[in-house]
Amino acid sequence: MNAGRASAIIASGTMVSRILGFVKMAMLAMAIGQGGSHAAEAFGLANQLPNNVYALVAGGVMSAVLVPQIVKASKAADGGESYVSKILTLGGTVFLLLAIVATIAAPILVDVYAVSAGESGVGFTDAQMALAVALAYWCMPQILFYAIYTLLGEIYNARGQFGPYTWAPVVNNIVSIAGLGAFMLLFGGEAINNDIAVWNADRITLLGAVTTAGVAVQALVLVLFFRKTGLRFRLDFGWRGVGLRATGTAAMWLFGIVIIGQIKGVVQSRVASMGEVANIATMQNSWYVFSLPHSIIAVSIAIAYFTSMSRHASVQNIAGIRQDLSAALRGVGMLTTISAFVLAVIAVPFARILEPRFDLMLSMAWVIWAFLICLVAFSAEYVIQRVFFSLGDTRTPFIYACFGMFVTFALLWGASTLPPVWIIAGTAAAVSAANLISCAVWLILVRRKIGPFGFKLIGLRHVQYLAYALPAAAAGGVTVWVLGGYRASGFGTTNVLGAVTTCLAAGVVMAVIYFGLLYLTRNPDFRATVDIVVGKFRGGRGNGGQDADPDGDPNLPGPNAPTGTDPV
Numbered sequence: 001m002n003a004g005r006a007s008a009i010i011a012s013g014t015m016v017s018r019i020l021g022f023v024k025m026a027m028l029a030m031a032i033g034q035g036g037s038h039a040a041e042a043f044g045l046a047n048q049l050p051n052n053v054y055a056l057v058a059g060g061v062m063s064a065v066l067v068p069q070i071v072k073a074s075k076a077a078d079g080g081e082s083y084v085s086k087i088l089t090l091g092g093t094v095f096l097l098l099a100i101v102a103t104i105a106a107p108i109l110v111d112v113y114a115v116s117a118g119e120s121g122v123g124f125t126d127a128q129m130a131l132a133v134a135l136a137y138w139c140m141p142q143i144l145f146y147a148i149y150t151l152l153g154e155i156y157n158a159r160g161q162f163g164p165y166t167w168a169p170v171v172n173n174i175v176s177i178a179g180l181g182a183f184m185l186l187f188g189g190e191a192i193n194n195d196i197a198v199w200n201a202d203r204i205t206l207l208g209a210v211t212t213a214g215v216a217v218q219a220l221v222l223v224l225f226f227r228k229t230g231l232r233f234r235l236d237f238g239w240r241g242v243g244l245r246a247t248g249t250a251a252m253w254l255f256g257i258v259i260i261g262q263i264k265g266v267v268q269s270r271v272a273s274m275g276e277v278a279n280i281a282t283m284q285n286s287w288y289v290f291s292l293p294h295s296i297i298a299v300s301i302a303i304a305y306f307t308s309m310s311r312h313a314s315v316q317n318i319a320g321i322r323q324d325l326s327a328a329l330r331g332v333g334m335l336t337t338i339s340a341f342v343l344a345v346i347a348v349p350f351a352r353i354l355e356p357r358f359d360l361m362l363s364m365a366w367v368i369w370a371f372l373i374c375l376v377a378f379s380a381e382y383v384i385q386r387v388f389f390s391l392g393d394t395r396t397p398f399i400y401a402c403f404g405m406f407v408t409f410a411l412l413w414g415a416s417t418l419p420p421v422w423i424i425a426g427t428a429a430a431v432s433a434a435n436l437i438s439c440a441v442w443l444i445l446v447r448r449k450i451g452p453f454g455f456k457l458i459g460l461r462h463v464q465y466l467a468y469a470l471p472a473a474a475a476g477g478v479t480v481w482v483l484g485g486y487r488a489s490g491f492g493t494t495n496v497l498g499a500v501t502t503c504l505a506a507g508v509v510m511a512v513i514y515f516g517l518l519y520l521t522r523n524p525d526f527r528a529t530v531d532i533v534v535g536k537f538r539g540g541r542g543n544g545g546q547d548a549d550p551d552g553d554p555n556l557p558g559p560n561a562p563t564g565t566d567p568v
Contacts (some may be wrong), residue, residue, distance in 0.1 A: 017170050051146070163228075330457075
């Protein structure tokens with residue numbers, strides 16, 4: 001499969017998965033509530049635990065280690081079939097045992113990630129802790145299914161079969177959406193289920209089973225289509241020669257970065273568990289909204305340039321890396337700038353899709369606004385780190401991660417001192433501040449690594465993007481105001497249809513003005529970025545021959561992000 005076609009498959013699958021993921025998020029809010037819902041807060045904590053445990057053990061390291069080993073093994077006489085059987089048997093055994101242990105330890109993990117209210121009254125109540133533990137028992141088996149999905153997915157990638165791995169999350173979302181629909185038919189919506197007192201064994205069982213079933217089916221898709229890899233699997237407990245000793249120092253530095261990220265995640269989760277009105281569920285969903293432009297736009301562009309950077313690095317072409325970095329930062333900045341302004345303008349009516357009351361809409365909007373402060377910097381940092389990974393330098397990101405951890409701790413401590421109703425917004429602001437500081441440091445580090453890379457031009461272009469985004473935002477804000485998106489009884493906040501209409505109208509107005517200005521001023525980054533994006537969806541090459549290479553792994557450790565965010 002050529003790289004252009006692979007890019008189109010990956011991009012289209014990601015887009016559909018994100019859209020359905022948003023539908024699933026909205027239905028979950030309709031089923032159990034979000035802000036002010038003790039049940040949603042308990043579920044948010046329980047459902048993030050398997051992600052955290054899995055990331056702690058595997059994370060991006062599995063991708064960094066497995067693909068090279070599988071590619072190397074594919075040169076053997078059996079095409080790597082023996083190696084694949086060994087690694088699948090080993091991984092399946094290890095993660096089955098881990099899932100069992102983590103399930104048994106669910107009460108301990110809930111205690112680690114949440115603050116119990118106790119006598120202070122700030123934190124999870126006893127009833128919430130009990131519900132979180134009960135739901136965690138159902139969610140913890142996801143560890144095994146995430147592992148199977150990742151193990152098989154890396155085999156698919158190494159064998160050049162990208163369709164099943166990319167589209168399996170779509171099936172996950174469809175199963176979850178159907179299950180949540182059944183839950184609401186049987187038990188009603190958030191008006192009933194946000195009360196902890198109504199959560200009996202039937203509710204817990206169905207919601208927990210639906211959530212885990214989606215992840216299980218996601219893994220099952222790859223099992224059913226495994227023949228497309230051209231390999232056959234058989235149990236093989238002869239694990240000598242798997243190559244774990246040969247993973248190298250680079251993988252160990254990556255593993256250290258993952259561990260540091262999880263330590264920060266524990267602290268952040270404990271701080272967030274003390275929030276009131278806006279809660280952990282609000283933070284997770286606000287982050288999902290915030291990360292949409294990053295995952296769809298920044299990651300796609302970064303993967304394309306990461307491939308080119310890696311090729312330049314292989315022949316020590318530092319000048320080529322500088323050009324790639326400058327172009328990537330300009331292209332990503334152009335799209336994330338307007339994305340940040342669009343999301344800021346429509347934050348209140350957008351929150352109506354998940355929240356039924358105006359006060360809850362405002363509480364979620366404050367969290368989204370706090371996250372948006374760092375959107376451009378967050379995506380820029382992601383791009384900059386790809387320079388170090390392309391050069392095989394994972395030690396520098398690890399050393400900085402150690403420093404960044406203490407910066408994040410200090411900021412989160414500040415958030416924990418706020419009144420409970422502001423703790424979640426404060427936590428989001430702390431994450432944004434950490435990413436702004438981090439991005440500034442990374443700009444210095446990358447200049448020392450590769451020399452001058454055109455920062456003045458990058459800065460000038462970002463000023464231009466801001467200048468174009470401001471009138472677009474003003475027009476978008478007027479559109480939302482006219483449609484009642486900032487009033488409790490307005491058209492844009494009364495119901496979901498009005499909210500969606502308002503968001504779409506404001507988004508179209510802002511896009512026309514912003515991209516119209518870019519077009520009229522013949523901005524070169526606009527044309528270059530359009531060529532890359534269009535090239536992806538046409539299955540061909542964009543301008544400059546930049547293509548997404550599946551070996552350019554987007555799951556390598558990246559900037560600071562809230563714990564428990566779903567990477568799918």
